[in-house]
Amino acid sequence: MKAALTLLLLAVLATLPFWLDNAYLLHVVIITGIFIIAAMSLNLLLGFAGQLSLGHVAFFGIGAYASSLAALGFKLTTPFDVTVAPNPVWLSMLAGMLAAGLAGWFIGRLAFKVRGAYFVIVSISFAEVMRLVAVNWLELTQGPMALNNIPPLELFGHAFWKKPENYWLVLAVAVFSYILIRRLVHSRAGRAMIALAENEALATSVGIDVTRYLVLAAVVSAAMAGAAGALYAHYVRIVDPDVFLFVYTVTMVIMVVTGGKGTLAGPVVGGLIFGLLPEGLRAMAIAPEMQWIAYGILMVLVVYFLPVGIVPALRRR
Amino acid sequence: MDQLLQHGLNALMLGGTYALLGIGLTLIFGIMKVVNFTHGELYAFGAYMMYAVVMLLGANFFVALPLAIALGVALGAALELVLLRRLRGADIDTTMLVMIGAWIALQNAEQFAWTGVAKSIDSPFPAAPLVIGPVSVAWNRVFVFFVAIALIALTYALINHTKLGRAMRATFQDRETAALMGVQIGTIHTITFALGSGLAAAAGALLGPVFVAYPSMGDLAAAKAFAIVILGGLGSVPGATVGGFILALVEELGAGYISSGYRDAMGFLLIIVILLFRPTGLFARKERIG
Amino acid sequence: MKPFVAAAFAAAFSTLVVAGSALAQEPIRIGVTQPLTGAFAASGNYVAQGAKIAEDAINAQGGVLGRKIQLVIEDNKSNPTEAVATAEKLISKDKVPVLMGAWSSTLTLAVMPKLMEYQVPMLVETSSSGKITTSGNPYIFRISPTSEMEARAFAPMVKKFGIKKADFLATNNDFGLGASQEFSQMLKKEGVQVGVMETMDPKATDFSAQLAKIKASGSDTLFVTTAVEQITLILKQAKEQQVKARIITTGGSNSPDQLIQQAGEAASGSYHLVFFTPWFPEAVKNADIATRFVEEWKKRGHNVGGLTEGFRGWDGVHTIAEAIKQAGKPEPKAITQALWNVKVKGINGDIAFIKQGPAGKESAQNVPSVYVVKIENGKVVKN
Numbered sequence: 007m008k009a010a011l012t013l014l015l016l017a018v019l020a021t022l023p024f025w026l027d028n029a030y031l032l033h034v035v036i037i038t039g040i041f042i043i044a045a046m047s048l049n050l051l052l053g054f055a056g057q058l059s060l061g062h063v064a065f066f067g068i069g070a071y072a073s074s075l076a077a078l079g080f081k082l083t084t085p086f087d088v089t090v091a092p093n094p095v096w097l098s099m100l101a102g103m104l105a106a107g108l109a110g111w112f113i114g115r116l117a118f119k120v121r122g123a124y125f126v127i128v129s130i131s132f133a134e135v136m137r138l139v140a141v142n143w144l145e146l147t148q149g150p151m152a153l154n155n156i157p158p159l160e161l162f163g164h165a166f167w168k169k170p171e172n173y174w175l176v177l178a179v180a181v182f183s184y185i186l187i188r189r190l191v192h193s194r195a196g197r198a199m200i201a202l203a204e205n206e207a208l209a210t211s212v213g214i215d216v217t218r219y220l221v222l223a224a225v226v227s228a229a230m231a232g233a234a235g236a237l238y239a240h241y242v243r244i245v246d247p248d249v250f251l252f253v254y255t256v257t258m259v260i261m262v263v264t265g266g267k268g269t270l271a272g273p274v275v276g277g278l279i280f281g282l283l284p285e286g287l288r289a290m291a292i293a294p295e296m297q298w299i300a301y302g303i304l305m306v307l308v309v310y311f312l313p314v315g316i317v318p319a320l321r322r323r
Numbered sequence: 324m325d326q327l328l329q330h331g332l333n334a335l336m337l338g339g340t341y342a343l344l345g346i347g348l349t350l351i352f353g354i355m356k357v358v359n360f361t362h363g364e365l366y367a368f369g370a371y372m373m374y375a376v377v378m379l380l381g382a383n384f385f386v387a388l389p390l391a392i393a394l395g396v397a398l399g400a401a402l403e404l405v406l407l408r409r410l411r412g413a414d415i416d417t418t419m420l421v422m423i424g425a426w427i428a429l430q431n432a433e434q435f436a437w438t439g440v441a442k443s444i445d446s447p448f449p450a451a452p453l454v455i456g457p458v459s460v461a462w463n464r465v466f467v468f469f470v471a472i473a474l475i476a477l478t479y480a481l482i483n484h485t486k487l488g489r490a491m492r493a494t495f496q497d498r499e500t501a502a503l504m505g506v507q508i509g510t511i512h513t514i515t516f517a518l519g520s521g522l523a524a525a526a527g528a529l530l531g532p533v534f535v536a537y538p539s540m541g542d543l544a545a546a547k548a549f550a551i552v553i554l555g556g557l558g559s560v561p562g563a564t565v566g567g568f569i570l571a572l573v574e575e576l577g578a579g580y581i582s583s584g585y586r587d588a589m590g591f592l593l594i595i596v597i598l599l600f601r602p603t604g605l606f607a608r609k610e611r612i613g
Numbered sequence: 614m615k616p617f618v619a620a621a622f623a624a625a626f627s628t629l630v631v632a633g634s635a636l637a638q639e640p641i642r643i644g645v646t647q648p649l650t651g652a653f654a655a656s657g658n659y660v661a662q663g664a665k666i667a668e669d670a671i672n673a674q675g676g677v678l679g680r681k682i683q684l685v686i687e688d689n690k691s692n693p694t695e696a697v698a699t700a701e702k703l704i705s706k707d708k709v710p711v712l713m714g715a716w717s718s719t720l721t722l723a724v725m726p727k728l729m730e731y732q733v734p735m736l737v738e739t740s741s742s743g744k745i746t747t748s749g750n751p752y753i754f755r756i757s758p759t760s761e762m763e764a765r766a767f768a769p770m771v772k773k774f775g776i777k778k779a780d781f782l783a784t785n786n787d788f789g790l791g792a793s794q795e796f797s798q799m800l801k802k803e804g805v806q807v808g809v810m811e812t813m814d815p816k817a818t819d820f821s822a823q824l825a826k827i828k829a830s831g832s833d834t835l836f837v838t839t840a841v842e843q844i845t846l847i848l849k850q851a852k853e854q855q856v857k858a859r860i861i862t863t864g865g866s867n868s869p870d871q872l873i874q875q876a877g878e879a880a881s882g883s884y885h886l887v888f889f890t891p892w893f894p895e896a897v898k899n900a901d902i903a904t905r906f907v908e909e910w911k912k913r914g915h916n917v918g919g920l921t922e923g924f925r926g927w928d929g930v931h932t933i934a935e936a937i938k939q940a941g942k943p944e945p946k947a948i949t950q951a952l953w954n955v956k957v958k959g960i961n962g963d964i965a966f967i968k969q970g971p972a973g974k975e976s977a978q979n980v981p982s983v984y985v986v987k988i989e990n991g992k993v994v995k996n
Contacts, residue, residue: 028706029705030701030702030705030706033701033705058416058419116599119598119599119602120598120599120602122415123352123356123358123415123419124553124598124602126358126419127549127553127594127598128594128595128598130546130549131546131549131550131591131592131594131595132591132595134546134588134591135588135591135592135595138584138585138587138588138591139588141584141814142582142584142585142588142814144785149785149786149814150693150719150785150786150814150815151693151719151722151785151786151787151790152693152694152719152723154693154722154723154726155726167730242694242697243697243726244693244694244697244723244726245694246692246693246694248692248694249694252542256423256427259420259423263420293435294688295431295432295434295435296431296435298427298428298430298431299427299428299431299432299435301424301427302423302424302425302426302427302428302429302431303424303428304424305420305421305423305424305427306406306421306424306425306428309417309420309421309424310409310421313417326825326829329825329854330825333821434650438650438654438658439649439650439651439654439690440650440654440655440658441654441655441842443845443874443875445877449878450849450852450853450876450877450878450879451852451878452852452853452854452855454855459853459854459855460853461849461850461853464853534818534819534846535818535842535845535846538650575821575822578819578821578822579822579825583811583813583820583822583823584785584812584813584814586817586819586822
């Protein structure tokens with residue numbers, strides 16, 4: 007039964023561009039999809055491995071910038087003379103994921119040294135430093151003038167200019183990410199991560215190499231967020247330093263927490279709600295500030311009354 | 324040499340308000356163990372209240388200032404009563420998420436109320452600066468410095484020399500024993516949070532007229548507050564005081580001699596460096612979270 | 614029988630007429646993307662206010678092609694990615710045949726690829742970067758001057774001011790950096806030495822580090838190019854740090870009255886390049902239009918400091934309306950063609966477009982008037 011439902015859902019999703027005849031709504035769905043991928047990646051670190059990393063947008067932004075720069079090519083004179091020629095986009099996206107994964111490794115190692123609330127602050131600071139670097143290193147990133155005219159993905163000679171093909175690309179990556187996380191969580195590594203989240207001292211005492219699994223969670227999580235960032239960069243085709251703003255981390259956190267952290271479907275449900283809700287509210291001509299006030303209040307209410315999130319609460323019924 | 328002196332003077336003037344921000348947060352984060360994301364919003368609230376009272380109601384600047392601070396204290400108390408009471412005893416993650424929700428709601432309420440256009444607040448001080456030899460400083464900054472010092476001194480007096488202060492220190496050292504000794508734990512929590520928030524609002528009320536008030540001004544202030552608290556050591560009021568001046572100095576020197584664009588990055592870099600090499604901060608208390 | 618038939622006929626006829634005009638009553642939508650929040654919010658709001666005055670004035674006179682016009686105003690939050698999102702929304706969702714925006718050069722440059730993609734024209738009312746009309750985008754129609762035009766207009770005044778050495782302080786985006794570049798090139802041609810060229814983030818509020826360096830350079834003049842919020846703070850802090858150089862602001866978005874309101878004494882002695890002088894209506898070419906605009910602006914209770922910015926919205930909407938009228942239909946391609954031939958009496962002067970940019974893909978550029986004013990004793994005076 008479950009398999010049949012899943013197949014039906016996939017069929018509906020796969021054919022969406024055919025029956026959703028509105029270019030603007032398709033655009034909204036694509037952006038929502040990208041955020042869902044990012045939310046799933048955060049869930050791995052926050053939900054499953056229990057690490058309160060609030061700098062997640064750093065990985066998203068690093069993926070976006072690294073991929074864009076690799077695709078556009080760049081020239082530096084300080085601190086050293088470097089010229090990078092433009093590269094094919096698929097290769098650049100991989101570069102983006104690699105750069106993000108590297109940052110994840112750094113954060114993972116740091117998380118072990120610095121715990122709890124301190125780690126929260128460090129992770130936020132890391133994202134802010136990335137933003138300030140993006141703003142000030144004009145030669146590399148163009149600062150507030152943004153990286154513009156980023157080329158779209160090109161596969162087998164076909165360039166992804168149109169919306170439907172971008173939608174399918176995002177859908178494919180989202181499904182792949184979901185399956186990847188699912189397998190990881192159910193694997194030995196995954197169980198170790200969850201053990202670490204539940205009770206670190208106990209996990210160590212039974213011989214689990216806590217550092218290793220923490221770093222693994224961070225790297226996979228970061229690389230996935232980096233992939234989302236790269237998808238974003240090559241779809242929207244413009245990237246500016248505000249991509250590192252804390253408010254995007256907050257958006258991802260809201261998606262994960264209200265959906266249900268530590269569940270597979272949680273970030274998807276949360277992502278759908280908070281990705282599509284703004285458009286629905288926009289149609290009702292509610293001021294954007296009121297929307298965000300509503301989200302803030304919603305988050306507080308969820309923490310009080312539905313602390314495990316929507317998905318687990320529904321499951322209990 | 325003149326430039327160095329000027330930077331030093333600028334840092335001194337700014338450091339006082341930074342210290343206020345830091346002390347306020349170290350009380351809440353260090354002692355109450357709440358990761359207070361709304362700290363920046365109280366800062367912005369203080370600035371906007373000055374705008375409202377001075378520019379919209381036309382009141383006297385020196386009357387507006389204590390009023391803005393009092394309103395900040397009241398808002399802090401309200402937040403604690405409404406949001407944090409029922410989370411007493413919950414883990415730090417939960418409280419943090421609630422504070423994030425409150426932060427979003429507050430900042431957007433501020434933007435909705437005052438619109439996104441930056442607000443200028445008139446101050447009664449002359450535009451020409453006070454000149455001391457080769458350096459000069461604006462009169463409004465001198466005023467800010469002295470008020471900040473006064474507030475810091477008041478806070479010290481409150482915490483170390485009053486019965487309330489003793490009750491606060493007792494509660495956060497050992498809650499059970501304090502309760503047994505007759506301390507009203509709930510009230511102490513509310514008062515501490517209100518005090519910390521009031522100090523943030525004071526910093527905003529003082530700096531608002533020096534610069535401008537805009538909805539996201541609290542974000543940078545909050546980040547610097549966290550940097551100061553970590554630098555000084557969680558829960559240490561002297562640490563936060565010294566930390567505030569150190570951060571101001573590092574920012575001024577960094578902006579003056581390294582790069583003006585990276586001014587605000589100094590705080591964050593400081594956080595990362597301290598946590599890597601001396602995680603307990605300069606004036607550490609024995610415990611560490613986590 | 615006859616009266617009955619006649620009555621029925623009359624009823625049917627009038628129903629058709631009413632229904633027909635009801636259909637024709639569907640307004641012509643014009644998309645507007647402006648920074649209503651964020652670092653450029655003050656100016657963005659002024660432009661939007663000016664645009665709305667124009668909308669009401671045009672509708673009061675019967676609208677365009679028998680229909681009312683309706684501005685669909687979106688907030689691009691002073692952010693380039695957001696600017697692209699607003700363009701996407703206005704074109705795909707609201708189906709506007711023409712846009713006006715996006716205020717800052719960086720925001721306009723960000724939107725330009727979308728114009729190529731959807732082949733929709735945009736009227737540029739404020740941006741000053743030369744790149745906008747020289748990138749080969751035939752959907753750009755700019756009525757504001759380029760930084761290069763501004764610098765050229767200012768050149769004769771260099772001797773008059775007696776400038777020997779000048780510094781620059783600009784916001785580090787296309788607007789500020791472009792202006793610094795154009796003005797420094799012009800000054801070098803006039804034999805003036807260029808000192809330090811400092812920049813800051815559009816969101817910065819503390820300029821003490823930059824001003825300390827400028828003070829140390831010993832120049833007699835400082836050119837400042839940024840949004841009015843930052844100019845206010847720069848004037849105040851320059852006075853506090855005792856920067857001796859005379860300050861000249863460029864870009865036209867400097868709202869001198871607002872500077873007087875907010876910077877007070879610190880604004881005295883500063884000079885400003887503006888594109889509309891509401892204080893000296895006789896200097897303006899189409900004085901009657903300008904006077905009516907100023908009256909309506911004051912009647913609506915808008916800040917007088919915003920007049921030097923708000924007029925851009927008026928001129929922009931009027932140019933678009935005229936183009937739609939000449940095109941005969943609210944359709945992007947027709948409007949694009951019609952815009953090339955419009956001649957509009959605007960507040961800045963007479964608006965008409967010349968070709969600029971690579972051959973075959975030219976953009977349109979107007980040649981507007983540039984004025985220099987001074988703030989003295991809390992008032993704006995002619996230079």
